[in-house]
Amino acid sequence: MDAPKQGTGNALDLRETNGKEHSQSKLEVLRFMDDNPGKSLKQVSEAFGVNEKTIRAWKAHKSRGTYGTGFQAIHESQVKDSPKKKSSPRAWSEKRANDLDGKTWLKDSISIWSDIRKSKEESQLNHPAMFPAQLPKRLIEVFTNKSMKVILDPFLGSGATLIAAMEMNKEGVGFEISSEYVKISGERVKRQNLFSANIPPKIYHDDALNLLSYLPGESVDLCITSPPYWDILSEKRSADYKQTRDYDEQRNNLSAIKSYEEFLDQLAQIFQKVFIALKPRRYCCVNVMDLRKKDRFYPFHSDLAKKMQTIGFIFDDLIIWDRRQEYNNLRPLGYPFVFRINKIHEYILIFKKA
Numbered sequence: 250m251d252a253p254k255q256g257t258g259n260a261l262d263l264r265e266t267n268g269k270e271h272s273q274s275k276l277e278v279l280r281f282m283d284d285n286p287g288k289s290l291k292q293v294s295e296a297f298g299v300n301e302k303t304i305r306a307w308k309a310h311k312s313r314g315t316y317g318t319g320f321q322a323i324h325e326s327q328v329k330d331s332p333k334k335k336s337s338p339r340a341w342s343e344k345r346a347n348d349l350d351g352k353t354w355l356k357d358s359i360s361i362w363s364d365i366r367k368s369k370e371e372s373q374l375n376h377p378a379m380f381p382a383q384l385p386k387r388l389i390e391v392f393t394n395k396s397m398k399v400i401l402d403p404f405l406g407s408g409a410t411l412i413a414a415m416e417m418n419k420e421g422v423g424f425e426i427s428s429e430y431v432k433i434s435g436e437r438v439k440r441q442n443l444f445s446a447n448i449p450p451k452i453y454h455d456d457a458l459n460l461l462s463y464l465p466g467e468s469v470d471l472c473i474t475s476p477p478y479w480d481i482l483s484e485k486r487s488a489d490y491k492q493t494r495d496y497d498e499q500r501n502n503l504s505a506i507k508s509y510e511e512f513l514d515q516l517a518q519i520f521q522k523v524f525i526a527l528k529p530r531r532y533c534c535v536n537v538m539d540l541r542k543k544d545r546f547y548p549f550h551s552d553l554a555k556k557m558q559t560i561g562f563i564f565d566d567l568i569i570w571d572r573r574q575e576y577n578n579l580r581p582l583g584y585p586f587v588f589r590i591n592k593i594h595e596y597i598l599i600f601k602k603a
């Protein structure tokens with residue numbers, strides 16, 4: 250497929266071409282000045298944290314009919330057509346999807362993420378299905394702005410989401426049913442705390458089904474999670490012969506459910522609570538992979554997406570998480586009788602509450 254054309258009115262028009270500054274801030278500042286002609290350069294400079302000399306240069310570019318050298322030229326008429334802001338700069342920044350510059354926005358918008366890596370410390374953690382903190386960190390960067398604070402993970406595991414939330418100065422809240430993983434994530438959070446003065450996260454040792462006993466409705470700004478992969482971790486791993494491990498066999502542990510349909514139903518019940526806890530227009534990002542048990546393939550990502558839409562979530566998009574660099578022991582599955590697919594990717598399903 251051809252790359253998207255850089256036409257008018259396309260988000261790509263806003264990207265920088267010389268790696269200096271982000272044209273989005275430029276547009277915001279200039280729009281703000283249009284809307285507030287009484288504000289002095291000093292006031293605008295303080296409100297946006299951009300120095301006066303730069304603002305003066307932007308104004309000069311604007312009066313020449315383009316918004317600056319080094320960026321895709323955006324004609325003034327296009328800016329005039331875009332919705333006008335009548336509010337304060339603070340309200341405007343709160344309306345932003347995130348605080349990324351255009352270059353990072355473009356990079357992160359590419360549908361395959363191949364650069365997420367476990368740290369040394371993470372490789373040593375004893376959790377069979379963890380994601381690196383780099384993954385929730387990127388999702389926080391992409392799906393929250395500074396004013397969005399509360400990050401929820403209903404299936405906390407080793408605590409990666411809370412570590413990312415701390416690094417991003419957010420308030421992490423996690424639920425985990427296994428005492429072993431509550432301990433692991435608690436210790437991780439403590440270690441992280443030693444190195445940062447961030448907001449301490451909350452870890453609840455409970456079934457995520459009870460999350461509304463701890464969180465009010467419409468209080469969460471972003472949910473990032475990876476649910477159990479059904480009971481698949483207790484199966485023999487034929488693709489890479491990695492050790493098979495099981496989560497705590499406890500009541501309410503979703504990975505102990507034997508029927509796939511029942512597993513999906515119970516998972517949906519938890520996501521229904523997440524839906525209630527989420528603020529409107531906020532996202533819920535769910536990391537999953539498709540599953541196989543012997544001859545049967547379970548398209549977990551699409552089955553879960555259907556359930557989530559029944560709950561009321563909008564299925565907004567998905568990202569492929571390419572993990573091929575972690576699989577160094579692949580074998581020709583099924584050879585020579587049945588051609589089987591070696592899965593080296595997972596999904597980040599992106600749901601939104603209307």
Ligand SMILES: C[S@@+](CC[C@H](N)C(=O)[O-])C[C@H]1O[C@@H](n2cnc3c(N)ncnc32)[C@H](O)[C@@H]1O
Binds near residue numbers: 410458
């Ligand atoms: C795929 S793991 C999460 C891994 C996590 N993202 C990490 O990076 O470590 C799923 C976790 O859900 C937990 N779990 C299973 N059923 C649960 C339930 N009903 N409530 C809360 N946690 C549950 C399991 O113990 C497991 O640690």
